Amino acid sequence: MKIKQCQGAKIEIDMTPMIDICFQLLTFFVFILSFEGADQDARIMLPASELAKPPEKPEETPITLQVTKDGHILAGGQEFPTPESAKSLLNAEKTVLEQRGKSVADANIIIRAHKDAKTGDVQKLIKTAQEVQFVRFSLRAKDKE
Protein backbone atom coordinates (compact mmCIF):
# COMPACT_ATOMS: atom_id res chain seq x y z
CA MET A 1 0.00 0.00 0.00
CA LYS A 2 1.35 3.34 -0.89
CA ILE A 3 1.10 6.21 1.52
CA LYS A 4 1.23 9.57 -0.05
CA GLN A 5 3.52 11.98 1.62
CA CYS A 6 1.70 15.21 1.61
CA GLN A 7 3.63 18.44 1.96
CA GLY A 8 3.01 19.90 5.44
CA ALA A 9 2.07 23.54 5.54
CA LYS A 10 4.83 25.81 6.88
CA ILE A 11 3.72 27.06 10.30
CA GLU A 12 5.27 30.30 11.49
CA ILE A 13 5.48 30.65 15.25
CA ASP A 14 5.24 34.17 16.58
CA MET A 15 8.33 34.57 18.79
CA THR A 16 7.49 38.06 20.03
CA PRO A 17 5.81 37.11 23.39
CA MET A 18 8.64 34.72 24.25
CA ILE A 19 11.30 37.34 23.53
CA ASP A 20 9.34 39.86 25.62
CA ILE A 21 9.23 37.48 28.59
CA CYS A 22 12.93 36.64 28.21
CA PHE A 23 13.86 40.31 28.27
CA GLN A 24 11.70 40.91 31.31
CA LEU A 25 13.33 38.01 33.15
CA LEU A 26 16.76 39.23 32.09
CA THR A 27 16.02 42.73 33.34
CA PHE A 28 14.77 41.30 36.67
CA PHE A 29 17.93 39.27 37.22
CA VAL A 30 20.20 42.16 36.23
CA PHE A 31 18.49 44.46 38.75
CA ILE A 32 18.61 42.03 41.65
CA LEU A 33 22.25 41.17 40.98
CA SER A 34 24.23 42.19 44.01
CA PHE A 35 27.96 42.13 44.55
CA GLU A 36 27.63 42.73 48.30
CA GLY A 37 28.01 39.06 49.06
CA ALA A 38 31.26 38.84 47.15
CA ASP A 39 33.30 38.70 50.34
CA GLN A 40 31.14 36.05 51.97
CA ASP A 41 32.45 32.56 52.51
CA ALA A 42 30.32 29.42 52.47
CA ARG A 43 32.13 28.13 55.58
CA ILE A 44 30.73 30.93 57.71
CA MET A 45 27.27 30.35 59.15
CA LEU A 46 26.34 33.55 60.91
CA PRO A 47 24.44 33.53 64.21
CA ALA A 48 20.85 34.75 63.95
CA SER A 49 19.45 37.78 65.71
CA GLU A 50 16.05 39.47 65.58
CA LEU A 51 17.69 42.88 65.99
CA ALA A 52 20.26 42.46 63.21
CA LYS A 53 19.27 45.12 60.75
CA PRO A 54 21.37 46.23 57.79
CA PRO A 55 23.05 49.64 58.20
CA GLU A 56 21.10 52.58 56.79
CA LYS A 57 24.08 53.77 54.75
CA PRO A 58 27.04 51.70 53.60
CA GLU A 59 30.27 52.01 55.54
CA GLU A 60 32.90 54.22 53.91
CA THR A 61 35.88 52.11 54.84
CA PRO A 62 34.79 48.63 55.87
CA ILE A 63 37.32 45.87 56.47
CA THR A 64 35.69 42.45 56.62
CA LEU A 65 37.33 39.74 58.71
CA GLN A 66 35.76 36.28 58.85
CA VAL A 67 36.28 33.74 61.61
CA THR A 68 35.70 30.08 60.77
CA LYS A 69 34.49 27.45 63.22
CA ASP A 70 38.06 26.26 63.81
CA GLY A 71 39.43 29.74 64.46
CA HIS A 72 40.95 30.49 61.06
CA ILE A 73 40.73 34.06 59.82
CA LEU A 74 39.66 34.80 56.26
CA ALA A 75 40.41 38.26 54.94
CA GLY A 76 41.44 39.83 51.67
CA GLY A 77 41.43 36.47 49.89
CA GLN A 78 43.93 35.04 52.37
CA GLU A 79 43.54 32.53 55.19
CA PHE A 80 45.38 32.96 58.49
CA PRO A 81 45.65 30.05 60.94
CA THR A 82 45.27 32.20 64.08
CA PRO A 83 43.75 35.60 64.91
CA GLU A 84 47.22 36.96 65.77
CA SER A 85 48.61 36.03 62.35
CA ALA A 86 46.13 38.41 60.66
CA LYS A 87 48.09 41.35 62.09
CA SER A 88 50.22 41.64 58.92
CA LEU A 89 47.08 42.15 56.84
CA LEU A 90 45.69 44.69 59.29
CA ASN A 91 48.99 46.60 59.16
CA ALA A 92 48.77 46.61 55.36
CA GLU A 93 45.18 47.92 55.58
CA LYS A 94 46.36 50.64 57.95
CA THR A 95 49.06 51.70 55.47
CA VAL A 96 46.50 51.84 52.64
CA LEU A 97 44.15 53.96 54.79
CA GLU A 98 46.94 56.38 55.68
CA GLN A 99 47.95 56.67 52.02
CA ARG A 100 44.36 57.66 51.25
CA GLY A 101 44.54 60.33 53.94
CA LYS A 102 42.25 58.49 56.33
CA SER A 103 42.83 57.42 59.87
CA VAL A 104 42.38 53.94 61.30
CA ALA A 105 39.76 55.42 63.64
CA ASP A 106 37.55 56.01 60.55
CA ALA A 107 37.70 52.38 59.51
CA ASN A 108 35.14 49.88 60.66
CA ILE A 109 36.16 46.28 61.16
CA ILE A 110 33.25 44.00 60.27
CA ILE A 111 33.56 40.63 61.96
CA ARG A 112 31.68 37.76 60.34
CA ALA A 113 32.21 34.86 62.69
CA HIS A 114 30.74 31.36 62.46
CA LYS A 115 28.02 30.78 65.06
CA ASP A 116 30.04 27.95 66.63
CA ALA A 117 33.39 29.77 66.59
CA LYS A 118 35.03 30.22 69.96
CA THR A 119 34.30 33.60 71.53
CA GLY A 120 37.94 33.75 72.63
CA ASP A 121 39.08 33.64 68.98
CA VAL A 122 36.79 36.57 68.13
CA GLN A 123 38.08 38.49 71.16
CA LYS A 124 41.69 37.75 70.18
CA LEU A 125 40.96 39.07 66.69
CA ILE A 126 39.54 42.28 68.18
CA LYS A 127 42.59 42.57 70.43
CA THR A 128 44.92 42.09 67.44
CA ALA A 129 43.07 44.83 65.56
CA GLN A 130 43.25 47.09 68.61
CA GLU A 131 47.03 46.67 68.61
CA VAL A 132 46.98 48.17 65.09
CA GLN A 133 44.90 51.10 66.51
CA PHE A 134 41.50 50.04 65.13
CA VAL A 135 38.70 50.96 67.54
CA ARG A 136 35.42 50.52 65.68
CA PHE A 137 34.03 47.03 65.28
CA SER A 138 30.78 45.55 64.01
CA LEU A 139 29.66 42.05 64.81
CA ARG A 140 27.62 40.73 61.94
CA ALA A 141 24.57 38.52 62.36
CA LYS A 142 21.85 37.38 60.02
CA ASP A 143 18.24 38.43 60.33
CA LYS A 144 16.22 35.84 62.26
CA GLU A 145 13.08 36.33 60.15
Add this chain to the structure above:
Amino acid sequence: MALKIKKGAEPAVAIDMTPMIDIVFQLLSFFIFTLKITTQEGDFNITMPLAAPRAGTPDPNQVPPIKIRLKATTDGSCGGIILNPNDDGTGGTAFGTNGWKQLRTHIASMVGTGSQAASAEVTIDADYNLDYENVIKCITHVSGEKDAAGHITKMVEKIKFAPPRPPGG
Protein backbone atom coordinates in the same frame (compact mmCIF):
# COMPACT_ATOMS: atom_id res chain seq x y z
CA MET B 1 13.95 70.03 -15.93
CA ALA B 2 12.29 68.27 -13.13
CA LEU B 3 13.91 65.11 -11.94
CA LYS B 4 11.55 62.36 -11.21
CA ILE B 5 12.48 59.81 -8.64
CA LYS B 6 10.48 56.71 -8.80
CA LYS B 7 9.23 55.42 -5.53
CA GLY B 8 9.69 51.72 -5.75
CA ALA B 9 8.16 49.26 -3.32
CA GLU B 10 10.79 48.50 -0.63
CA PRO B 11 11.46 44.84 -0.23
CA ALA B 12 10.67 43.47 3.24
CA VAL B 13 13.92 42.84 5.13
CA ALA B 14 13.72 39.77 7.32
CA ILE B 15 15.94 40.12 10.37
CA ASP B 16 17.31 36.86 11.68
CA MET B 17 16.45 36.86 15.37
CA THR B 18 18.17 33.57 16.21
CA PRO B 19 21.56 34.99 17.44
CA MET B 20 19.82 37.53 19.66
CA ILE B 21 17.58 34.90 21.22
CA ASP B 22 20.63 32.69 21.76
CA ILE B 23 22.48 35.45 23.60
CA VAL B 24 19.43 36.38 25.68
CA PHE B 25 19.00 32.75 26.74
CA GLN B 26 22.68 32.48 27.64
CA LEU B 27 22.51 35.64 29.75
CA LEU B 28 19.32 34.44 31.37
CA SER B 29 20.88 31.06 32.22
CA PHE B 30 23.95 32.82 33.67
CA PHE B 31 21.89 35.03 35.96
CA ILE B 32 19.66 32.15 37.08
CA PHE B 33 22.63 29.92 37.95
CA THR B 34 24.56 32.66 39.75
CA LEU B 35 21.55 33.81 41.75
CA LYS B 36 22.29 33.40 45.44
CA ILE B 37 19.39 33.71 47.83
CA THR B 38 20.76 35.06 51.09
CA THR B 39 19.13 36.34 54.23
CA GLN B 40 19.58 39.94 55.26
CA GLU B 41 22.56 40.67 57.48
CA GLY B 42 22.92 43.32 60.13
CA ASP B 43 25.55 44.63 62.50
CA PHE B 44 25.94 45.23 66.20
CA ASN B 45 28.39 48.04 66.75
CA ILE B 46 30.88 47.72 69.56
CA THR B 47 33.52 50.24 70.49
CA MET B 48 36.74 49.07 72.02
CA PRO B 49 38.73 52.18 72.99
CA LEU B 50 42.49 51.77 73.12
CA ALA B 51 42.91 53.29 76.57
CA ALA B 52 40.81 52.54 79.61
CA PRO B 53 38.65 55.49 80.71
CA ARG B 54 40.01 57.54 83.60
CA ALA B 55 38.50 56.74 86.92
CA GLY B 56 36.73 59.77 88.31
CA THR B 57 33.69 60.74 90.31
CA PRO B 58 30.80 58.73 88.87
CA ASP B 59 27.88 60.71 87.46
CA PRO B 60 24.86 60.12 89.74
CA ASN B 61 22.51 60.27 86.73
CA GLN B 62 24.43 57.57 84.93
CA VAL B 63 23.74 53.86 85.26
CA PRO B 64 26.75 52.12 86.80
CA PRO B 65 28.64 49.85 84.37
CA ILE B 66 26.97 46.48 83.91
CA LYS B 67 29.01 43.33 83.65
CA ILE B 68 27.66 40.09 82.22
CA ARG B 69 29.60 36.92 82.78
CA LEU B 70 28.92 34.12 80.32
CA LYS B 71 30.13 30.69 81.35
CA ALA B 72 30.69 27.85 78.91
CA THR B 73 30.26 24.12 79.25
CA THR B 74 32.90 21.74 77.85
CA ASP B 75 31.04 21.52 74.51
CA GLY B 76 30.89 25.32 74.15
CA SER B 77 27.23 25.83 74.96
CA CYS B 78 26.11 28.35 77.56
CA GLY B 79 26.68 27.09 81.09
CA GLY B 80 25.38 30.10 82.96
CA ILE B 81 24.63 33.81 82.79
CA ILE B 82 25.62 35.95 85.76
CA LEU B 83 24.82 39.65 86.00
CA ASN B 84 27.28 41.86 87.87
CA PRO B 85 29.36 39.19 89.63
CA ASN B 86 32.08 40.19 92.08
CA ASP B 87 35.70 40.36 90.91
CA ASP B 88 36.35 36.89 92.34
CA GLY B 89 33.46 35.48 90.26
CA THR B 90 31.11 34.98 93.19
CA GLY B 91 27.81 36.72 93.82
CA GLY B 92 25.75 38.56 91.25
CA THR B 93 22.38 37.65 89.83
CA ALA B 94 22.46 34.26 88.17
CA PHE B 95 20.11 33.27 85.38
CA GLY B 96 19.59 29.82 83.91
CA THR B 97 21.52 28.61 80.88
CA ASN B 98 18.67 29.84 78.71
CA GLY B 99 17.66 32.80 80.82
CA TRP B 100 18.10 35.42 78.09
CA LYS B 101 14.59 36.80 78.47
CA GLN B 102 15.00 37.16 82.23
CA LEU B 103 18.29 38.94 81.57
CA ARG B 104 16.54 41.36 79.20
CA THR B 105 13.81 42.08 81.74
CA HIS B 106 16.40 42.67 84.45
CA ILE B 107 18.53 44.98 82.27
CA ALA B 108 15.38 46.89 81.20
CA SER B 109 14.48 47.46 84.85
CA MET B 110 18.00 48.75 85.51
CA VAL B 111 18.45 51.09 82.57
CA GLY B 112 14.95 51.78 81.28
CA THR B 113 14.58 52.93 77.71
CA GLY B 114 15.28 56.64 78.02
CA SER B 115 18.47 58.68 78.09
CA GLN B 116 19.87 56.51 80.87
CA ALA B 117 19.76 53.52 78.53
CA ALA B 118 21.81 55.43 75.96
CA SER B 119 24.53 56.13 78.51
CA ALA B 120 24.52 52.63 80.02
CA GLU B 121 27.46 50.42 79.22
CA VAL B 122 27.60 46.64 79.24
CA THR B 123 30.82 44.63 79.41
CA ILE B 124 30.63 41.02 78.29
CA ASP B 125 33.04 38.66 80.01
CA ALA B 126 32.81 35.28 78.28
CA ASP B 127 34.70 32.03 78.59
CA TYR B 128 37.17 31.39 75.76
CA ASN B 129 35.44 28.33 74.33
CA LEU B 130 31.89 29.68 74.53
CA ASP B 131 30.09 29.35 71.19
CA TYR B 132 29.98 32.78 69.57
CA GLU B 133 26.21 32.58 68.95
CA ASN B 134 25.70 32.93 72.72
CA VAL B 135 27.49 36.27 72.64
CA ILE B 136 25.18 37.46 69.86
CA LYS B 137 22.19 36.23 71.89
CA CYS B 138 23.47 38.20 74.87
CA ILE B 139 24.02 41.36 72.79
CA THR B 140 20.56 40.95 71.21
CA HIS B 141 18.82 40.70 74.59
CA VAL B 142 20.80 43.56 76.09
CA SER B 143 20.53 45.99 73.20
CA GLY B 144 16.78 45.99 72.74
CA GLU B 145 13.52 44.25 72.14
CA LYS B 146 11.34 43.75 69.11
CA ASP B 147 7.60 43.62 69.67
CA ALA B 148 5.02 41.68 67.65
CA ALA B 149 4.49 44.66 65.35
CA GLY B 150 8.21 44.71 64.51
CA HIS B 151 8.90 47.90 66.46
CA ILE B 152 12.32 47.87 68.12
CA THR B 153 12.77 49.37 71.58
CA LYS B 154 16.43 50.22 72.08
CA MET B 155 18.16 49.64 75.39
CA VAL B 156 21.92 49.50 75.89
CA GLU B 157 23.94 50.74 72.93
CA LYS B 158 27.42 50.77 74.43
CA ILE B 159 28.69 47.21 74.45
CA LYS B 160 32.25 46.07 74.89
CA PHE B 161 34.24 42.97 75.74
CA ALA B 162 36.31 42.26 78.80
CA PRO B 163 39.86 41.07 78.01
CA PRO B 164 39.80 37.53 76.57
CA ARG B 165 40.08 34.70 79.08
CA PRO B 166 42.73 32.01 78.58
CA PRO B 167 41.61 28.87 76.66
CA GLY B 168 40.05 26.37 79.02
CA GLY B 169 39.87 29.06 81.70
